[in-house]
Amino acid sequence: MLRQDISLINKTLQYLGCSLQHTNESLQTAAKEALDTINLKANFKYRCCKFTDVPIVPAFVETDSYAPIRNYLPTSTFFAGTLGLDIDKLIKSTAKTDLSQAVILNAAANVTLEEFVNQFITSYQSNGSLFCPGYAGTDIMDNEQILNCLNAKKLIGVYTTESGIMIPEKSMCGIILTNYKFSCIGCFILQKCKYRKQGTTCYNQ
Amino acid sequence: MLQSIKNIQLFDGAMGTMLTEHRETQGILIEDLNVLFPDIIQNIHKSYVAARANYITTNTFGANRIKLKDSQFTLKKVLDAAIENARQVTKNTSVKVILDIGPSGKLMEPIGELTFDEAYNNIKEVVTYTKDQVDGYLLETYSDLLEIKAAILAIKENCDLPVFATMTFDDNGRTLTGSTPEIVALTLTSLQVDVLGVNCSTGPDHMVEIVQKMRNFTHLPILVQPNKGLPEIKNGQVSYSLSDDDFDFWMGKIVDAGATIIGGCCGTTPQTIQTIAHYKQHKISELSPIKGTYICSSTRLLKLKKGILCGERLNPTGKKQLQKALLENDFDFLQQEALKQEAAKADFLDLNTGIPNCNESALIVEAVKKIQEVCDLPLQLDSAKPEAIEAAIRIYNGVPMINSVNGDEKSMNALLPIIAKYGAVSVALTLDKNGIPETADERCKIAQRIIDEAKKYGINQNHLVFDALVMTISSNQQHGKTTLETLSKLKQLNVLTIVGLSNISFGLPQRPYLNRTFLIMALQAGLDIAIMNPNDTDSVLMLKAFKALAGFDDNCAAYIAEANTNTTSIPQQSQSEQTLYQSIIQGLKGNVEILTEKELETRTPEAIIDTILIPALNEVGKKFETKTLFLPQLINSAEAAKGTFSILAKHFTLSNTTKGKIILATVQGDIHDIGKNIVKIVLESHGFHVIDLGKNVAIEKVVEAYHIHTPDAIGLSALMTTTVESMAKTIIELRKIENVCPIFVGGAVVTEQIAKEIGADIYGADALSSVNQLESWIK
Numbered sequence: 001m002l003r004q005d006i007s008l009i010n011k012t013l014q015y016l017g018c019s020l021q022h023t024n025e026s027l028q029t030a031a032k033e034a035l036d037t038i039n040l041k042a043n044f045k046y047r048c049c050k051f052t053d054v055p056i057v058p059a060f061v062e063t064d065s066y067a068p069i070r071n072y073l074p075t076s077t078f079f080a081g082t083l084g085l086d087i088d089k090l091i092k093s094t095a096k097t098d099l100s101q102a103v104i105l106n107a108a109a110n111v112t113l114e115e116f117v118n119q120f121i122t123s124y125q126s127n128g129s130l131f132c133p134g135y136a137g138t139d140i141m142d143n144e145q146i147l148n149c150l151n152a153k154k155l156i157g158v159y160t161t162e163s164g165i166m167i168p169e170k171s172m173c174g175i176i177l178t179n180y181k182f183s184c185i186g187c188f189i190l191q192k193c194k195y196r197k198q199g200t201t202c203y204n205q
Numbered sequence: 206m207l208q209s210i211k212n213i214q215l216f217d218g219a220m221g222t223m224l225t226e227h228r229e230t231q232g233i234l235i236e237d238l239n240v241l242f243p244d245i246i247q248n249i250h251k252s253y254v255a256a257r258a259n260y261i262t263t264n265t266f267g268a269n270r271i272k273l274k275d276s277q278f279t280l281k282k283v284l285d286a287a288i289e290n291a292r293q294v295t296k297n298t299s300v301k302v303i304l305d306i307g308p309s310g311k312l313m314e315p316i317g318e319l320t321f322d323e324a325y326n327n328i329k330e331v332v333t334y335t336k337d338q339v340d341g342y343l344l345e346t347y348s349d350l351l352e353i354k355a356a357i358l359a360i361k362e363n364c365d366l367p368v369f370a371t372m373t374f375d376d377n378g379r380t381l382t383g384s385t386p387e388i389v390a391l392t393l394t395s396l397q398v399d400v401l402g403v404n405c406s407t408g409p410d411h412m413v414e415i416v417q418k419m420r421n422f423t424h425l426p427i428l429v430q431p432n433k434g435l436p437e438i439k440n441g442q443v444s445y446s447l448s449d450d451d452f453d454f455w456m457g458k459i460v461d462a463g464a465t466i467i468g469g470c471c472g473t474t475p476q477t478i479q480t481i482a483h484y485k486q487h488k489i490s491e492l493s494p495i496k497g498t499y500i501c502s503s504t505r506l507l508k509l510k511k512g513i514l515c516g517e518r519l520n521p522t523g524k525k526q527l528q529k530a531l532l533e534n535d536f537d538f539l540q541q542e543a544l545k546q547e548a549a550k551a552d553f554l555d556l557n558t559g560i561p562n563c564n565e566s567a568l569i570v571e572a573v574k575k576i577q578e579v580c581d582l583p584l585q586l587d588s589a590k591p592e593a594i595e596a597a598i599r600i601y602n603g604v605p606m607i608n609s610v611n612g613d614e615k616s617m618n619a620l621l622p623i624i625a626k627y628g629a630v631s632v633a634l635t636l637d638k639n640g641i642p643e644t645a646d647e648r649c650k651i652a653q654r655i656i657d658e659a660k661k662y663g664i665n666q667n668h669l670v671f672d673a674l675v676m677t678i679s680s681n682q683q684h685g686k687t688t689l690e691t692l693s694k695l696k697q698l699n700v701l702t703i704v705g706l707s708n709i710s711f712g713l714p715q716r717p718y719l720n721r722t723f724l725i726m727a728l729q730a731g732l733d734i735a736i737m738n739p740n741d742t743d744s745v746l747m748l749k750a751f752k753a754l755a756g757f758d759d760n761c762a763a764y765i766a767e768a769n770t771n772t773t774s775i776p777q778q779s780q781s782e783q784t785l786y787q788s789i790i791q792g793l794k795g796n797v798e799i800l801t802e803k804e805l806e807t808r809t810p811e812a813i814i815d816t817i818l819i820p821a822l823n824e825v826g827k828k829f830e831t832k833t834l835f836l837p838q839l840i841n842s843a844e845a846a847k848g849t850f851s852i853l854a855k856h857f858t859l860s861n862t863t864k865g866k867i868i869l870a871t872v873q874g875d876i877h878d879i880g881k882n883i884v885k886i887v888l889e890s891h892g893f894h895v896i897d898l899g900k901n902v903a904i905e906k907v908v909e910a911y912h913i914h915t916p917d918a919i920g921l922s923a924l925m926t927t928t929v930e931s932m933a934k935t936i937i938e939l940r941k942i943e944n945v946c947p948i949f950v951g952g953a954v955v956t957e958q959i960a961k962e963i964g965a966d967i968y969g970a971d972a973l974s975s976v977n978q979l980e981s982w983i984k
Contacts, residue, residue: 018835027835043377053438056232085316085382093579095879096540097548099886100792100840106879140927151436154373154405157348157381159312163874163927167312 008035008111015107034101034108038083041090042109044116045157046081047150048124048176054078058145065138069131072177079130080152081117082171083109109170117172125176132174136183140164143173213460213484216303216430216468217253217261218477224249225442236268239286240278246290252475254300257482258468261300262343263287266307269327271319281334288338301340303369306331306356313351315578316382318876318901321600324352328359336364343369345404345430346470348381350392350503351602357396358599367399369428369466373406374415383504386415388603390422391499391506395604395628402428405470408435408447409455413462420463424494429464431455433472445472449480456481465489498667498701500553500630503602505581507552509630509670509701512728512752512763514745515585515736516551517705518542519576521560531560531568536575537897543580549739550767554580555608556597557587566596573597585632591619598627606630609672612637612651617658625662632703633669635691641674645690648673652695670701670734673727678719679712685723689730696731703734721747728755785813789821789849790828792841797848810853814892822846822891826973839973840883843890850892863894865917865983868910871900872921872935875928880952880972884920887972891980904935911939916946917983920975921965923952933963940964947982949975 012031013023051057051073060066061073069076087109095102121128133142141164152158152173159167166173184201224230227245230238239246250261265287267273273280284304291302309327311319332342342360347353353370360368370393372380379385384392386403393401401423403415409431419427434446447455456467467484469477498509507513519542521528530538546554556576558568565588573584586597587608594607609632610620624631633655635641635648642648656666673691676684688704695702704727710719721744724735728751739745746767753764783793785800804813825842828834834842869885871878878900885895896914898906911919919939923932932950939945949967950960960968967982969975 013835016836017832019832022833023835027837030837043375045375049438053440055438055443088316089579091879093540093544095882096537096579097544099844099879099882100837102879103840103883104837134926140925153310154346154348155436157375159310159317161318161874161876163925163931165874165876165925165927167317167876169877 008115011111011114012104012107015110016104030101030104031108034104035112037090038087038105038108038112041086042112042116043084043086044081044113045084045155046079046117046120047152047156048077048079049150051076051078051175054149056149058142058149060133060139060142060145063139065136068136068183069175069177069180072180073175075178077125077128077176078146078149078174079117079121079176080147080150080156080158080171080173081113081120082156082158082166082168083113083116084170085157085168087170088168113170113172121176125178127179128176129180129182130172130174131177131180131182132172146173146175210426210465211489213464213487213489214259214466215257215478215482215485216428216466217250217256217258218430218469218473218475219471220246220249220262220264220266222443222472222474223252234267234273234276236265236273236283236287237276237278239264239283239290243286243290246287247293249475250291251294253478254294254298256475256478257485258478259300259485260303260341260343260466260468261291261295262303262305263291263339265305265331266345267310269306269309269331271309271311271323271327272307280330284331284334285338288335292338302338303341303343304331304335304339305343305345307345308347308349308352313349313355315574319352321351321355324355325359328356329363332360332363336366339366341367341369341399343371345369345371347372350380350382350384350389351600354392354396354602357393357398361397369400369402370396370398371402371404371428371430374403374411376407376411378411378415378418385504385506386418387422388501388503388506390419391495391501392604394423394425394495397626397628398425400426400428400466402430402464402466404428404430405432408432409452409459413455413458416459416462416464422495422499424492426465426489426492427463428466428468429456429459430468430470430473431459432470433477436471443472447472449477452477453480456484460484460487465492494665498630498670499604500583500606501603502577502581502583505583505603507583509606509734511733511755511757512748513552513734514550514739514748515703515734516543516546516549516554516582516739517707517736518546518554518738518740519572520555520557520587522557528560531558531572532563534568534571536572539572540575540579543576543582546739547580547582549742550745551582551739553583553585553606555585555587555736557608558593559588559590565590565593569593569597570600573601577602591623594620595623598623598629604628604630606632606670608632609634610655610669611635612654614638617655621659621662621664624659624668625664628668630668630670632672634672635674635695641676643687645687645694648687648691649694649698652698652700656698656700666698666700670703671695671698672703672705673732675704675706675708675723677708677711677713679710685709685726689726692727692731701733702731703736704732705736707737717741717743720744724748725751784817785849786817786821789818789842789845790824792838792845794841794845794848797845798852801849801852805852805856810856813849813853818846818849826977829973836883840886843886846890847886850889864892864980866894866896866914867918867920867979868896868898868907868914868916869920870898870902870907870910870922870935872923872928872931873901873903874931875923875925876900877924877952878922880924881920881922884922884951884969884972884975887976888979891976893976893979904931904938907935908938908942911942911945918947918949918967918979919945920949920951920969922950923955926954929954929959929963936964947979949979951975 009031091105134140144160158171268283313319344356412431585606588594607629611634635651652671673688675688678685709723710716749764749767752758753761788796829839871881921932947966950965951969957968967978
């Protein structure tokens with residue numbers, strides 16, 4: 001269970017595109033209630049394994065796109081975490097009867113997952129940050145190899161589709177790097193990046 | 206054969222753990238080792254035989270077409286080699302060779318992409334290759350009840366060998382897809398496996414409670430193969446937290462809890478199995494059948510007893526909107542109806558898709574899948590066609606009720622084998638080829654005939670729920686009395702009873718009064734399960750009141766809960782203080798129906814659109830763009846406007862109300878649809894007619910839909926970079942159509958530049974901008 005605080009409510013509202021100065025009480029209440037609902041249903045599970053303990057190092061780390069983080073790998077940790085399938089089902093079924101509520105639940109689930117993962121990383125590794133396949137020009141399909149290394153399918157129930165989408169949808173997977181500073185250099189969508197045009201980055205969303 | 210075992214029996218332990226000692230096998234697909242290193246595999250088998258295992262499992266956990274795609278050998282070669290390795294060490298012994306089958310590694314529909322038929326055929330192929338060479342099949346480490354059901358059917362329909370079926374549970378005592386041990390035991394028992402159980406999971410300590418729960422829901426032997434504690438990885442090596450002695454201690458508890466066959470999973474070795482071999486001396490106490498009658502979905506278990514409510518709203522008889530939805534394959538409507546009944550506290554739902562000129566089997570299968578995607582309640586699969594019932598029961602996740610068999614020989618010959626094969630519970634109508642008997646005695650005679658005939662198929666009478674049959678009192682005033690007498694007499698046969706209540710009042714005014722009164726009379730006479738409308742809150746409250754008054758409700762808890770729900774007033778802004786314009790801007794969906802009707806008293810529909818709806822939507826749009834109103838509020842406003850449109854549409858033809866026809870789809874490979882659904886509702890609120898193809902839509906389906914509907918625009922959505930490629934391919938195919946309509950795209954990763962590059966006409970940064978652009982394109 002996560003401890004509820006105002007920052008999570010604000011993050012949920014931000015996910016919904018709300019500017020905090022214009023949100024009214026009813027939206028804040030809706031966000032709080034959605035966080036409560038997600039918190040109650042979430043079954044956060046994770047797996048992690050130090051890079052040096054991985055029995056067979058996956059081939060993708062040798063590809064060019066991982067060059068910028070290669071020096072960080074020896075002290076890194078593979079990680080996957082999920083809120084579980086119940087959350088997917090809750091959002092899906094709510095969308096059938098109340099799409100607005102489903103959108104709020106979806107945002108609350110994203111915030112909850114990130115919070116669980118951040119709390120884990122903070123307790124696990126000071127100065128740790130999660131590098132997810134898809135960042136900086138790396139291939140999102142690499143998720144599958146990380147999940148395989150962690151035996152995540154069997155142990156925490158995180159699967160990938162042929163398109164590399166993780167199921168349950170509220171799952172995160174990546175490599176915990178120590179003292180790593182995220183950068184846009186080398187990212188394959190650098191020229192088209194809509195975050196960049198907005199003056200921000202994907203990893204700061 | 207396995208049900209008659211007298212002593213605890215022993216399975217082997219882990220194969221993978223043993224292989225870690227052989228460095229030469231590292232990096233090679235474990236199933237390929239059967240061909241490449243037969244000596245190593247045989248030696249491992251040999252050591253388990255030496256440890257006194259009664260059964261050894263072949264090294265074939267991933268040996269199926271889906272998982273073995275990276276093998277250097279054919280599937281048949283791997284399977285043959287694996288069986289030969291086991292046979293070599295068991296010849297001249299009584300040890301049985303069991304072919305090991307693990308899950309496919311893919312998630313089943315509707316959560317994932319694997320279809321039931323793909324899962325079935327994947328295992329059928331393995332069985333076809335191996336059935337003459339092994340002594341049985343072990344399905345293990347499954348976490349999805351539907352996938353193991355497909356596998357069980359694939360084995361049972363293609364050979365007569367014993368099936369051992371075990372699933373894995375997490376530390377919350379549920380499978381990863383949410384099934385409890387009780388649901389797993391009930392479902393696997395219904396499918397008549399020979400042995401069921403639990404393997405892998407966490408450690409043996411967590412399995413004690415799981416086995417206890419399973420034992421209450423099966424008379425079958427239970428196989429338990431735990432890991433040797435929790436895995437830890439250090440320096441590339443996996444180790445497990447328990448010693449062999451600890452493992453032995455917990456296995457004792459597991460045997461006491463009701464296990465009949467024991468073995469080991471990850472981390473166990475021949476030494477571990479040797480350590481627990483002393484349990485083979487233990488006698489097995491007699492296994493008793495399940496008490497009571499249960500049905501279940503994959504996540505909800507329901508005991509059938511007095512006062513159970515079956516929701517009737519998914520039966521198209523007399524329901525025009527549902528008939529239309531079924532005809533148009535509008536499964537959203539079915540899902541919404543199911544969820545409404547679930548919210549109204551129905552215990553399970555009747556599902557009937559019998560409408561003229563449709564393929565009922567295909568329709569009910571699709572409906573079952575869609576409802577189970579969002580609704581937890583068990584279903585009653587209702588059809589007059591046995592083939593439709595079997596098609597639905599096959600892909601149903603859990604143990605359903607079916608509706609119905611009757612006393613006609615033809616009906617019993619067709620349906621009793623299906624009930625027996627799938628272990629379903631069935632409604633049994635007390636009629637036969639001569640029709641509905643006039644008297645209660647004759648109806649009960651038919652009930653007895655069905656009970657006797659069912660026994661011949663091995664069906665216990667607790668799998669039958671008898672319908673006393675309700676006919677309207679408008680044609681014969683004795684009909685109600687006969688039903689009540691039948692209920693009373695059926696209870697003397699010690700069976701469960703059911704009726705569809707509302708028939709009683711057909712053709713009479715003020716039907717709810719008759720229905721509610723008859724409900725209480727029927728409950729008093731012996732009714733257990735009422736098929737009725739759970740949205741009729743008065744009837745539901747009366748049902749709960751009856752249970753409380755008749756002593757079926759401990760502490761009146763169910764009554765108090767229902768009564769409190771019904772009397773809680775939901776504060777709403779007074780409609781008289783609200784205008785339609787304000788209600789749309791504020792997204793007050795509940796207000797618009799009355800307010801629109803009120804406006805129609807003084808204005809034409811066109812005037813309402815021009816002077817209220819469009820200005821309100823413009824105001825909402827402005828507020829959204831200036832960030833003083835946000836996405837959830839935009840959706841509420843859109844839903845309110847859509848509600849207004851649907852009322853106005855009743856007053857003039859669709860062509861006058863619609864701004865254009867739009868096809869929407871989330872592209873192939875992408876399972877996210879919340880963004881697409883937002884675009885849909887906003888489009889509808891602005892007067893567009895949307896044909897929603899759903900998510901993960903194949904390219905050819907989009908093209909086919911274009912030819913069927915000739916839309917004014919096609920919208921494609923993608924959330925992932927990996928599926929933008931699929932979006933591009935869809936556009937390429939659409940562009941091959943002469944004069945194809947505009948194509949608009951959107952989704953989290955799609956930018957204006959990407960839209961241009963992949964050949965889209967319109968880029969929708971968000972739902973509202975899509976609508977604004979479409980309005981100018983389609984003008």
